[in-house]
Amino acid sequence: MKIFIVFDDKIKINKINMKDLGEIKIAYLFPLTSKASVINKVRDVLDDKKIRVEILNTSSLINQSADEIRDLYIKFIAELPERLRIKDRNLRELFETPDKMASLWWFSLVAEKNTLKSDSFNKMSQLHSIAKYAKKINVGHILYGATCNRLKESLISYSHSKAIKFQQVPIENLRTLKEILRDFQIVSSLTHFFLALYYLYNLSKSARIKKKLNNIRTERTLKKPILIITYYPNIDMESARKGVFRNKYYTLLQEELEKEGRDIVWIAIYGQNNRVSFKESLGFAEKFVRNGYNFYFIDEFLDYKDIASVVQTYVLGCFRFLKIRKSIPELHFLEGEDYNFFPLLREEWYTSYVGSVAIKGIIQYERFKNMFRNHYFGDRILYCFENHAWEKAMICASGHVKNNLKLLGYQHSTVTRMLLNYFNHKSEISEEKVSFPLPKPDKIICNGNIPFNYMKESGWPDEYLCIAEAIRYNNIKYVNRIPWVSKKDIFLIALSMCFEESVALLNFIYDDLKTYKPTNSFKIWIKPHPFLDIKRVLGNSNIDLENTLFEIKEDPIENLLPMAKAVLVGGDSGVSIEALAFGCKVISLITSERINMSPLRNMQSDCVAFASSSKELIRIVNNQIFKLFVDNSSYKEMESIVHNFLYLNTNIAKPEKLLKCIT
Numbered sequence: 001m002k003i004f005i006v007f008d009d010k011i012k013i014n015k016i017n018m019k020d021l022g023e024i025k026i027a028y029l030f031p032l033t034s035k036a037s038v039i040n041k042v043r044d045v046l047d048d049k050k051i052r053v054e055i056l057n058t059s060s061l062i063n064q065s066a067d068e069i070r071d072l073y074i075k076f077i078a079e080l081p082e083r084l085r086i087k088d089r090n091l092r093e094l095f096e097t098p099d100k101m102a103s104l105w106w107f108s109l110v111a112e113k114n115t116l117k118s119d120s121f122n123k124m125s126q127l128h129s130i131a132k133y134a135k136k137i138n139v140g141h142i143l144y145g146a147t148c149n150r151l152k153e154s155l156i157s158y159s160h161s162k163a164i165k166f167q168q169v170p171i172e173n174l175r176t177l178k179e180i181l182r183d184f185q186i187v188s189s190l191t192h193f194f195l196a197l198y199y200l201y202n203l204s205k206s207a208r209i210k211k212k213l214n215n216i217r218t219e220r221t222l223k224k225p226i227l228i229i230t231y232y233p234n235i236d237m238e239s240a241r242k243g244v245f246r247n248k249y250y251t252l253l254q255e256e257l258e259k260e261g262r263d264i265v266w267i268a269i270y271g272q273n274n275r276v277s278f279k280e281s282l283g284f285a286e287k288f289v290r291n292g293y294n295f296y297f298i299d300e301f302l303d304y305k306d307i308a309s310v311v312q313t314y315v316l317g318c319f320r321f322l323k324i325r326k327s328i329p330e331l332h333f334l335e336g337e338d339y340n341f342f343p344l345l346r347e348e349w350y351t352s353y354v355g356s357v358a359i360k361g362i363i364q365y366e367r368f369k370n371m372f373r374n375h376y377f378g379d380r381i382l383y384c385f386e387n388h389a390w391e392k393a394m395i396c397a398s399g400h401v402k403n404n405l406k407l408l409g410y411q412h413s414t415v416t417r418m419l420l421n422y423f424n425h426k427s428e429i430s431e432e433k434v435s436f437p438l439p440k441p442d443k444i445i446c447n448g449n450i451p452f453n454y455m456k457e458s459g460w461p462d463e464y465l466c467i468a469e470a471i472r473y474n475n476i477k478y479v480n481r482i483p484w485v486s487k488k489d490i491f492l493i494a495l496s497m498c499f500e501e502s503v504a505l506l507n508f509i510y511d512d513l514k515t516y517k518p519t520n521s522f523k524i525w526i527k528p529h530p531f532l533d534i535k536r537v538l539g540n541s542n543i544d545l546e547n548t549l550f551e552i553k554e555d556p557i558e559n560l561l562p563m564a565k566a567v568l569v570g571g572d573s574g575v576s577i578e579a580l581a582f583g584c585k586v587i588s589l590i591t592s593e594r595i596n597m598s599p600l601r602n603m604q605s606d607c608v609a610f611a612s613s614s615k616e617l618i619r620i621v622n623n624q625i626f627k628l629f630v631d632n633s634s635y636k637e638m639e640s641i642v643h644n645f646l647y648l649n650t651n652i653a654k655p656e657k658l659l660k661c662i663t
Contacts, residue, residue: 002026003141004134005042006155007169008593009033011145013045015170021141026052028137030130032146034059034508034591036613056133058592059612065129066121066418066595067602072334073121077113078425081105083331086324092436094320095353097313097365102396103436104317107361107389108352110345113420114388115597116498116572121420122595123151123344131158131339145169153343161338203307203363206299209282213289213300222263222294225378226662229298229394232268233281234530243287245295249384249412252471252655253662265294265377269390274533275554294377301370302363313362321353357389364390368397376403380662385409385444387421395439408662409441412472414574414645415451416599426459440464445661447473448646450599468658470646473574475558476581477648482562484583484630489522491621492564492584494557496571496597497529499537504593505570506541512614514548518625525553527560529573566624568617572597577645580607580638585624587611599645607638 003024007013008031018024027046031039039055046053081091095104105111115121134142142159144152144166152168159166228250236246245266247254257264270281288295302310328349332342351357371377381398383391391409398405415422428438444460446452447470455465493509495502506526513524528534534552543550553560557575561567567579568587576598579586588598590612600608611617642648649657 001140002028002137003143004028004030004130004137004139005143005145005169006030006032006130007038007042007143007145008147008171009035009038010147010172011038011042012170012172013042013145016045016143018049018051021143021167024051026054028133028139029053029055030133031055031058032126032148032592034504034593034613035511037511057612058129059590061129061133062125062592063590063596065132066125069124069128069334069337070417070420072336073124074113074420074423075425075427076334077111078428080110080331084324084327090435094324095317096436097362098309098316099400101399102365102393102439104313104353104358104361105436106392106396106439107358107365109348109357109389110352112387112389113423115418115420115595118348119500119594120344120348123148123154124341125595126592127151127154127158127339127341127344128334128337130155131337134162134164139164141165141167143167143169145171147171150343150346154339154341157343158339203302205278206297206302207304209285209297210300212282212286213295213297216286216289222265222376222378223261225263225265225294225376226257226380226382227265227267227377229267229269229381229383231271231384232297233270233273233276233284235284237276240284240287243291245288245291245293249472250382252469252474253658256654256659263294263378266296267371267377268295268297270297270299271531273530275530298364298367298371301367301374303370306366306370310359310362310366314359317358317362318354321349325349361389361393365393365397368394369400372398372401372405379404380406380408382408382410382662383441384412385441386411386413387424391441392439395441406443407441408443408445410445410468410658411447411451413447414572414577414599415446415454416572416597416601417454418595418597418601419572422454423458429459429461443661445658446647447471448644450645466657466661467647468661469649469655471655471658473578473646473648476578476642476646477650479581481583481635484627487565487583488563489519489625490564491522491524491625492553492560492567492579493524493526494567494569494573494575494579495526495528495532495534495537496569496573497531498571499532499540501571501594501597502528502532502537503540504591505568505589506537506543508589508591508593509568509614509617510541510543510548512618514543514550516618517549518622522549522625523551524549525551525560525564527553527555527557565627566621569598572599574599576600576608577642581642583630583635583638585609585620587617587620589617600641603641605637605641607634607641 001022001024005027029042043053043055084091086094092103092105109118142155142164144155156166230247230249234248239246285295329342332340395407398407424438431437444455444465445468446455446465452465452467561579561582561584564584566587567584569576576586586600587609588596588600590596590610609620611620
């Protein structure tokens with residue numbers, strides 16, 4: 001008999017009773033962990049039992065699966081509303097808002113497909129590769145020793161449908177109360193309901209903001225206004241302490257618009273920043289308003305009288321979802337595949353229609369409705385285009401205004417193909433004469449050729465697209481590289497904002513790199529994302545900083561990159577592109593825990609390396625540290641990659657094309 005052992009680093013392999021399994025011909029190991037010590041321990045236990053073992057390269061298999069199912073998944077989500085019709089109404093129509101101007105479908109995590117907010121697509125890639133390989137080798141028995149109960153539930157369903165025996169292997173019981181409650185659907189519904197109520201209760205923060213800023217705000221006539229929606233507080237802190245607002249997303253644009261004498265109305269969407277507390281952020285905002293900036297929080301546009309409308313929409317959505325929830329699981333099959341993945345998406349469904357995501361989406365919709373109805377901030381609206389639910393709520397809310405508003409979505413960061421929220425199926429983009437079509441901006445301003453081509457491939461017509469300057473990356477526009485011989489023996493690790501991914505990355509490298517010192521001057525620097533809680537990450541990674549070469553660096557990334565020779569970049573971060581501009585070798589990890597999200601994913605270049613083991617990583621770092629020079633052809637290749645991703649317009653200082661796009 002062939003057995004398939006799926007496991008992560010929490011497996012208790014010694015607790016398996018091999019006698020119960022019968023005669024085993026071969027055991028295929030499918031590790032969902034990159035820890036070599038765990039994989040070797042499982043292999044050794046089976047070797048002692050005289051069982052032939054084959055260890056599968058799961059990091060490669062899972063990442064291949066992600067490529068295989070990407071388009072299928074995007075198509076599945078696009079077709080999902082029509083797959084379930086209740087009394088001749090599809091899901092979009094069923095979840096229409098009371099004002100009949102929007103559908104809660106577009107505010108949901110399911111429709112958003114965000115691979116940073118949710119690990120569902122990551123788990124789907126694991127499930128797909130397991131099912132595919134199990135079929136290939138005609139496996140008779142699956143042993144599961146991993147902590148993810150959602151993946152386990154999907155595998156149980158698949159095993160039963162294929163007459164494959166399934167057995168749970170003992171694991172370390174480290175599950176939280178929240179994870180345990182998820183297994184009980186009724187309890188899960190109630191949990192999401194109470195989380196939604198708690199979020200509603202927390203709206204008191206909105207009242208504090210409004211009270212503080214309204215008392216000092218003075219009405220004035222706006223001159224050629226443009227409304228810019230921005231995340232906050234990604235600002236220049238030194239300027240902020242002086243009461244000067246300098247937005248880091250739109251720095252160059254802000255300077256040019258102010259030179260032209262145009263009034264900018266800033267609408268801030270607050271996001272937790274580990275360097276600045278909410279209280280400090282509100283204090284800065286007070287200074288900005290006092291100094292004459294047209295600065296608002298989106299929170300200010302919701303009154304207590306609007307809560308009744310929010311609750312009404314939420315309660316109606318809850319009842320409608322609870323009526324149809326039993327019909328939803330059977331829909332979850334990808335085209336041409338025979339496994340059901342509903343358990344992987346269950347959380348998204350419940351939080352989107354019963355939980356906090358439902359409330360957040362409705363509140364954002366009501367806030368934007370009030371803003372558009374009660375204020376005139378100009379007929380041009382510029383916002384960061386990432387295809388989030390709040391953007392769709394804003395676009396839907398703009399339909400309440402008769403003014404000819406022009407909505408301009410600007411791609412402020414690098415775009416990776418695996419950040420699925422950016423992408424829609426062609427059928428969604430092209431549909432017009434249907435109920436509640438995809439909320440679309442009037443223009444998507446791409447910041448380079450590669451993201452422009454991604455949008456075209458996704459189905460966006462030319463009239464919706466244009467290319468303009470990547471103003472957030474102005475620091476690499478005129479890079480003066482430090483000569484290679486002057487660079488230091490520094491290996492820089494740039495962590496993304498994703499907590500789970502950052503923990504996995506540090507666990508991946510820690511055992512082999514904690515004592516690694518190829519030269520006396522060699523250093524390992526860890527640069528956390530500004531929105532990442534690095535203390536929490538280190539706590540979950542079990543890293544002892546005092547006994548390693550690792551140093552935490554909080555300096556701006558543009559100050560660190562010139563000194564580094566090699567840079568390991570986590571997640572979907574645009575730092576990978578910036579590192580190339582500074583002449584660094586960029587390294588990206590391919591692991592079984594999480595699919596590779598890099599914008600450089602699958603790129604064939606000597607400037608970019610992919611490591612699927614810590615030994616491979618050390619080999620790449622060694623080669624880079626001891627490299628005597630970097631030839632001009634390598635620099636030219638780096639520059640070519642950078643300029644394909646980002647339009648920097650080196651011919652002129654001001655963002656000429658961006659200014660043209662917004663006028």
